[in-house]
Amino acid sequence: MKILVCISNVPDTTTKVRFVDDYKKLDITGIQWVINPWDELSLTRALELKEDPSNNIQTVTVAHVGLVSAEPTIRKALAIGADDAIRINAEPSDSFFVAAQLAQVLNTESYDLILCGIESSDFNGSSVGGMLAEFLGYPSVSSVSGVKVENGQFFINREIDGGKEIVSITTPAVAIVQKGIAKEPRIAAMRGIMMARTKPLKVLEPTAMESLTEVVGYEMPKPRAACKFVDSENPRQLIELLQNEAKII
Amino acid sequence: MSVLIFVENWDGKFKKLSFELISYGAKVAEMLNTEVVALSVGYVEESELVKLGNYGATRIISAVSDNMNVFDSQAYTSIIADIAKQEHAKVIILSNNNSGKAVAPRLSVSLKAGLGAGVSKLPLSIDPFIVYKKVYSGNAFSNLMIKTDISILTLAQNSFELIETANNAGITKVVIDWNGLSVKTKVIEVQKQSGKILLTDADVVVSGGRGMKSPDNWPPLAELADLLGAATACSRPVSDEGWRPHEEHTGQTGKIIAPNLYFAIGISGATQHLAGVSSSKFIVAINTDKDAPIFSAAQYGIIGDAGKVLPKLVEAVKELKGK
Ligand SMILES: Cc1cc2nc3c(=O)[nH]c(=O)nc-3n(C[C@H](O)[C@H](O)[C@H](O)COP(=O)(O)OP(=O)(O)OC[C@H]3O[C@@H](n4cnc5c(N)ncnc54)[C@H](O)[C@@H]3O)c2cc1C
Numbered sequence: 250m251k252i253l254v255c256i257s258n259v260p261d262t263t264t265k266v267r268f269v270d271d272y273k274k275l276d277i278t279g280i281q282w283v284i285n286p287w288d289e290l291s292l293t294r295a296l297e298l299k300e301d302p303s304n305n306i307q308t309v310t311v312a313h314v315g316l317v318s319a320e321p322t323i324r325k326a327l328a329i330g331a332d333d334a335i336r337i338n339a340e341p342s343d344s345f346f347v348a349a350q351l352a353q354v355l356n357t358e359s360y361d362l363i364l365c366g367i368e369s370s371d372f373n374g375s376s377v378g379g380m381l382a383e384f385l386g387y388p389s390v391s392s393v394s395g396v397k398v399e400n401g402q403f404f405i406n407r408e409i410d411g412g413k414e415i416v417s418i419t420t421p422a423v424a425i426v427q428k429g430i431a432k433e434p435r436i437a438a439m440r441g442i443m444m445a446r447t448k449p450l451k452v453l454e455p456t457a458m459e460s461l462t463e464v465v466g467y468e469m470p471k472p473r474a475a476c477k478f479v480d481s482e483n484p485r486q487l488i489e490l491l492q493n494e495a496k497i498i
Numbered sequence: 499m500s501v502l503i504f505v506e507n508w509d510g511k512f513k514k515l516s517f518e519l520i521s522y523g524a525k526v527a528e529m530l531n532t533e534v535v536a537l538s539v540g541y542v543e544e545s546e547l548v549k550l551g552n553y554g555a556t557r558i559i560s561a562v563s564d565n566m567n568v569f570d571s572q573a574y575t576s577i578i579a580d581i582a583k584q585e586h587a588k589v590i591i592l593s594n595n596n597s598g599k600a601v602a603p604r605l606s607v608s609l610k611a612g613l614g615a616g617v618s619k620l621p622l623s624i625d626p627f628i629v630y631k632k633v634y635s636g637n638a639f640s641n642l643m644i645k646t647d648i649s650i651l652t653l654a655q656n657s658f659e660l661i662e663t664a665n666n667a668g669i670t671k672v673v674i675d676w677n678g679l680s681v682k683t684k685v686i687e688v689q690k691q692s693g694k695i696l697l698t699d700a701d702v703v704v705s706g707g708r709g710m711k712s713p714d715n716w717p718p719l720a721e722l723a724d725l726l727g728a729a730t731a732c733s734r735p736v737s738d739e740g741w742r743p744h745e746e747h748t749g750q751t752g753k754i755i756a757p758n759l760y761f762a763i764g765i766s767g768a769t770q771h772l773a774g775v776s777s778s779k780f781i782v783a784i785n786t787d788k789d790a791p792i793f794s795a796a797q798y799g800i801i802g803d804a805g806k807v808l809p810k811l812v813e814a815v816k817e818l819k820g821k
Contacts, residue, residue, distance in 0.1 A: 262750060262770050266634045286751055344613070345606060367599065370635050370750060370773075374615045375594070375652075379571065379603030388682035389571050391600035404686065408596060409569070410508060410698065412690035416568065419682045425600070428752050429744060461612035465628060466641045470776070476783070476793045481802025485814035487782065490798060492818065495780050497759045498702065498726060 250304075250401070250420075252295045253360040254311045255351055255377065256326055257285040257341075257369040258319040272467045282322055286434070287366025289329075293431040294396060295364060296330045304398040308332045310360070314341045314350045320450070327445035328437035334448070339455035344372070346460040348380030353456050355385055361420040362403055367392065367427040378425035388422045394429030500535045501527040502587035504578055505550060506597050507542045513699065514660070515593055517553045521661040522620070522653050523591045524554025529624050535559060535585050536667075539577055540566055544669060551667030553660060558667050559585075563674040569597060573679040575604040581672070582609060587648065594652035595698065602652045612644035618657040618777070635750050635773035654777065655698060656756040697746065700729035702759045705748060705775075707733040709764020709785060709804055713741035718808040719763060725815045731755070733765050749774035764804045767792025784808075 260266065260280045267276040284292070292311065299306040311326040312335045313319055323334045337350040355363070365378030382389035394413070395406030405416050405424055418424075437445070479487040491498045503523040505516045520536055527534045536555035538547060541562050550558050561577055578601065582590055590605065592598035594616045606613040614629035622628045627644045629651060697703065704723040706716065723730045730746060737747035748755055750770040756777035763784045765771060772795055775781065783796035784807050793799050800807055 260634070262635070262773075263768075264634075264637075266637045268638070290751075344603070348603075348607070372633055372640075373631070373635060374613070375599040376603040376606065376613055376615055379600060380607045382572070383575065383604035383607035389600070389604065390683060391571060392596045409688075410596060411692075411694075411696050412688065414685055414689075415687040416683045416685050418684075422682070428747060432738075461606070461610070461644065461646050462614070463643045463645060464633075464640045465643045467633070468639045468641070470636065470639065473795060474797060476796045476799045478799050478801065481800050481807055484800060484807055484811040485818070487798055487800060487811065488814045488818050491759065491780075491782070495759075495797070497780055498819075 250306050250361040251359070252298070252306060252309045253363045254288065254292045254295050254309060254326075254331065255363065255365045255381070256288040256292070256311050256313050256322070257366065257371070258282050258313065258315055258322040259285045259369055259371045262286065262370055268467045273465075282319070284322055284326060285366050285369045287368065287426060289434040290431045291364035291366060291426050292326055292329060292331060293433075293435040294426070296435060297431065298396065298398060305401065306398070310335065312351055312354055313337070314339055314347045316340060323450060324445050325437060327448045327450070328441040329435050330441060332448065334450045335453060336450060337453045337455055343460035343462045344374045344376035345380060345462070346458055348377050348384055349458040350455050351377070351381050352384035354453065359421065362396070363387075363421070363423045365423060365425050367425055378423050382423040385421070388418055389425060390416060390418055390422070391425040393424045393426045396424055396430065499530070499532045499588045500585045501530065501532060501589045501591065502582050502585055503534065503536050503555070504590070504592045504598075504601070505536050505538050506593065507538060507540055507546075510542050511546060512549060515595070515655055515699070516550070517660050518656070518658050519591060519593055519653055520550055520553035520555050522658040524661065524663065525620055526589055526591070527554075529621065530588060532588065533557065535587070537561065537578065537581050539574060539674075547669055548665070548667065551665035552662055554663045555667050558669045559672055560669060561672045561674050563676040565676040566674070568681060568683055568685045569600075570681045570683045571600040571604055573676070573681050574601050575608055576679055577674055578605055579608045582648070590648065590650045592650070592652045594654050598652045602650055606650050609648055609650070610646060611648035611650050612646045613650045613652075614642050614644055615652045616654045617651050618654040632777075636776040637769070654756065656758070657777070691745070695727070695729040697729045697731055697748070697753055698755055700757050702726045702728035703731050703755060703757045704728045704761040704763070705731035705733070705765060706736060706742070706763045707765030708735050710736070711764070711805070715805060716742070718812050721812050722761070722808065722815065725812065725819060733771050762792050762796065763808070765792055766790050767795055
């Protein structure tokens, strides 16, 4: 069986975001780009599954829609342990566009399980995985917190309001993953970094496709009012403020 | 033309979030000068369905089947898409919760309709259709233009007030051909935690970080939560260490919540933590370090040792709430 992990290239999660061009574009000076945290965890889980021979998983491939500037992030995924990578050479304009490009890969190459993160930490769209599944007519399971294989069949844990469910799914399928899928993201070792240089990275040209949405401007969050401090010896005052001033308890 | 709202039910009941969705949808419909159709999928009693009318639904469609046995994203997408076509929906609204996130993107492709995920305000304009949503995990917001005729929105939880209206809604029943949908997922096992307030539903959340020092120090925190009818939460290291269950982890890589009141106790306020809680209406921080970043996000703060402050807070709540 084969697994495909879709990865997004995002600013490091501690980035202080700033905008240029009258709040129309992200200021990319000094930004460190990383694999989207969810995608890093998906990749980690895919590699764990592959390492257990009884799961019978031959390859783990990563796919990314983006320009050549994202290649260091793709190489990092290879260094962590992916076998090969595909980059679709296009500016990722919106999630519909990205999903359509990824679907193209799946039209020529087949994978049993496709993993996507529940959201990217830049656009917080929670969209690509579900869109990709719909383009392909595959089933999808979202809010996935665990994946395992038993007798060639995928079993998926998903979070539901107030609990968990284990579901089985027929392949090919898309799993959209969140917390729990893997404990810690795997870190590239020196050997992995050396090997990544020679692992195959295939570049495909995009298919013609429009985007359905467009960011017309950004805004910064409204600054919060300064914090009002209460004496630690008298927490009662805090409760009074919450009751009488904020009126929330 | 219509605004179509997908309202999920939990064991046949709606929640505050369902009524938030309808209230929001009713305002969007007002902007478009059109009607509000609520779509409920799965068996819900009429006395419950009719409640949707109290928040502005003008028509309620109840789609049912005796054979439905799993929440299958593909099948639900197909059910909602069919109704959307039939109702000439101009805007389709879902919650930005587990099921909304599962279905909305599929619906976007199925109807070729642009998706605004996690909107937290009414559309800024309707022609062009521009929505307001969080980006960069709460470090910024975007004005997103949806370029298609039909728009799909998922509404961030707890971002819109309930608005009651006169109820004159009618209910239409539709029977779903579930077996014809060739469902490809099957539920093997369900594990429900019962009796607890869900973190994502809670109006008040009391959360502890590494500054709580040890899992043994949780009882006063839990007691405070109990007294306030609050859910308990924690920072990532706390759940990583196994001090608290994983379900309680809030932040960028955990649960994203928006309660009215969030207590951050012994939590430094790292950007990744704030990404999950910054939409709270009020944040209260208790921390020994006066320079902890959490105080920049909080409206109320106590500089002090959680171990000493918490028991006093518990006493104060008992006293003041008792009155
Ligand atoms: C990709 C990525 C994703 C992440 N996602 C998340 C996430 O989803 N959620 C999350 O929480 N973190 C996340 N983190 C981790 C995050 O960066 C912080 O490390 C974490 O939030 C810190 O947790 P904390 O505040 O409990 O602990 P600390 O940073 O150790 O802070 C403890 C605080 O307690 C205070 N303190 C100490 N003693 C006391 C006392 N006796 N009384 C009161 N206060 C005291 C200290 O002054 C300090 O401010 C993520 C990190 C990365 C890299």
